Amino acid sequence: MTASLSICIPIYNFAKFIPETLDSILGQDGGDEVQIVILDGASTDNTAEILAGYERKHPNIKYVRQPQKGGIDRDMAKSVEPATGDYCWLFSGDDIMRPGALRRALNEIQSGHDLYLCKHMEYYFYHDSWTEYPTVACEDGAVFELSDMRSRRDYFSKAVNTEAFLSFIGGIIVKRSTWNRVPLNEEFVGSCWGHVARFFELMPGGLSIKVLSGALLDRRPDNDSFAGGGMVNRYRIAIDGFHNIADHFFGHDSIEAFHVRRVIRHEFHPLAMQLGKFMCFVNPAGESRTLMDSLMKKVYSDFSIGNLRAKFAYATMSAERFRRQQPELSAHHEKQRSPSGKMDERHAG
Numbered sequence: 001m002t003a004s005l006s007i008c009i010p011i012y013n014f015a016k017f018i019p020e021t022l023d024s025i026l027g028q029d030g031g032d033e034v035q036i037v038i039l040d041g042a043s044t045d046n047t048a049e050i051l052a053g054y055e056r057k058h059p060n061i062k063y064v065r066q067p068q069k070g071g072i073d074r075d076m077a078k079s080v081e082p083a084t085g086d087y088c089w090l091f092s093g094d095d096i097m098r099p100g101a102l103r104r105a106l107n108e109i110q111s112g113h114d115l116y117l118c119k120h121m122e123y124y125f126y127h128d129s130w131t132e133y134p135t136v137a138c139e140d141g142a143v144f145e146l147s148d149m150r151s152r153r154d155y156f157s158k159a160v161n162t163e164a165f166l167s168f169i170g171g172i173i174v175k176r177s178t179w180n181r182v183p184l185n186e187e188f189v190g191s192c193w194g195h196v197a198r199f200f201e202l203m204p205g206g207l208s209i210k211v212l213s214g215a216l217l218d219r220r221p222d223n224d225s226f227a228g229g230g231m232v233n234r235y236r237i238a239i240d241g242f243h244n245i246a247d248h249f250f251g252h253d254s255i256e257a258f259h260v261r262r263v264i265r266h267e268f269h270p271l272a273m274q275l276g277k278f279m280c281f282v283n284p285a286g287e288s289r290t291l292m293d294s295l296m297k298k299v300y301s302d303f304s305i306g307n308l309r310a311k312f313a314y315a316t317m318s319a320e321r322f323r324r325q326q327p328e329l330s331a332h333h334e335k336q337r338s339p340s341g342k343m344d345e346r347h348a349g
Contacts, residue, residue: 003109005034006085006176009093010075012041015050017094017220022054022061025091028102032060038093039079040065073194076169077184083176090195092170094220095120101216105173108212113143115199115209116173117164123221132215134160135171140213146203155209156259161267162242165260166199170217181205187248193241200249231279232287232295239264239295261302268299270310274317281319 007025011018018038025031038061040047051063062082070078080088087109091097098121108116122133136142137158144155159165166172172195181202188197199207246252246260273296280289296314300307 003086003112004084005087005089005106005109005173006080006083007034007036007089007091008039008079008083009037009091010039010041010072010079011043011047011093012069012075013043013045013047014093015043015045015047018047019050019054021091021093021095021097024097025102026058028097028099030102030106032058033106034060034102035083035085036061037079037082038063039075039082041069041071041075042066071190072192073184073189076195077198080176080179086176088174088176088179090169090172090174091217092168092219095170096218096220098215098217104212104214104216108210109173109175111210112175113208113210114175114178114202115166115207117166117209117211118171118173118216119212119214120168120171121215121218123218125221130218133163133219135163136160136211138211141210143208143210146207146209147205152203153255153259156256159259159263162238162263164263165242166196167193167238167242168219169195170219178202178207188245191241191244192237193245196242197245197248200245203249230283230287232276232292235268235273235276235295236291239268239299243298258302261299265299265307268295270300270313273299273310273314277314277317278319 009018009021014021022036025034025036036058038051040051040063042065048063048065051061055061055063064078064082066075066078069075076090079090089105101118105116105118117135119135120133121130123130136155137160138155144151146152146155155164161167163171179198179202182198184194185197185201188194191197242260242264243257246254246257250256273292276287276292276295277289280287280292296311300310300314
C-alpha cells in the first residue's frame with residue numbers, strides 16, 4: 001500500500017509569503033497527489049482572500065481559519081488535525097520547497113519510519129550565498145531508533161544543532177499515527193517548542209528517525225517577525241526552552257540533556273552571548289541585562305576550561321572592546337545563526 005502525504009502549514013499574517021510557498025509545492029512533480037492543510041491563526045491581513053483563490057483552483061488544498069490566534073504551539077498541533085495523509089510534512093508558511101523535493105519525500109515515506117529529518121538551504125548574507133545547513137553528523141540516510149538508549153545517545157551525540165532535535169518545522173516529516181500517540185503537552189504550550197516536547201515524549205514508546213541527505217527546502221532569510229521581542233528574549237526562548245525539555249524528559253544529569261546543552265552552546269557561541277550583552281549596553285530599555293547574564297550562566301554551566309574562559313570573557317567584555325571585534329563577530333554570528341533564532345512558524349502567542 002502506498003503511503004500518502006499531507007503538508008501541514010500553520011500561518012499567521014503570511015499573505016506576503018504564502019503564495020510563493022504554495023507555488024513551490026503545487027508546481028512539483030506530485031503537487032496534485034498530496035493534501036495541503038493550511039491552518040490560519042486568525043490572520044488580520046488578506047490571507048483569507050488569497051487562500052480562497054487557491055482553494056478554488058486546487059481541490060487538494062484545505063484552508064482552515066481559526067476564530068482566534070492560538071500561538072505557535074496550539075496552531076501547529078491543530079494544523080495536523082484535519083490531515084488525512086499517512087504522513088504529515090510540517091511545513092513553514094514562508095519557506096520554499098526545492099525542485100524534486102516532493103517526489104523525494106513521497107518515495108522516502110514508503111520505507112515506513114516514524115520520522116524523516118530534512119535539511120534546508122540557508123542564505124548567508126556575509127558571503128552572499130546559499131549553503132546547506134547541517135543537522136546530524138552521520139552518514140546520509142542513517143536511521144536511529146530513539147527508544148533504544150544506545151541508538152538514541154548515539155544520535156544525540158551526533159547532533160550538530162537544534163535542528164537535530166526537531167526545532168525547524170519545515171524539516172519534519174512525521175507518521176501521523178505516531179504524532180497522534182500523545183497529545184500536545186500543556187506544560188510546554190507558550191514555550192514555542194510544543195512540537196519538540198511532543199517528539200521527546202514519543203521517544204520511549206518507539207520513534208525511528210531517518211536523516212535524509214540533501215536539502216529539500218530553502219529557508220526564507222528575510223522574514224523574522226519574532227524580532228519584536230528583542231534579541232535577549234529570542235535567546236531566552238531557545239535556551240530555556242531546550243534546557244527545560246531535556247531536563248523534563250531525561251533529567252538534567254542525563255547524557256541526552258548534556259548533548260542538548262552542548263548543542264545550545266554551539267548555537268550560542270561566546271561571541272553571540274557577548275553580542276547579547278552588547279545589545280543590553282546599546283538598548284538598556286529594551287534588552288534585559290539581568291536576563292542576559294542569567295542565560296550566559298545557564299548556557300555555560302557545565303564545568304570545563306573552555307566554559308570558564310567563555311564566562312570570563314563575557315564578564316570582562318566592555319562595549320568598546322566589543323566594538324573592536326565586531327567585524328569578526330558579525331560574520332561568526334550569522335554563520336552560527338540557529339533555527340532557534342528564527343522562529344520556524346513565527347506567530348508565538
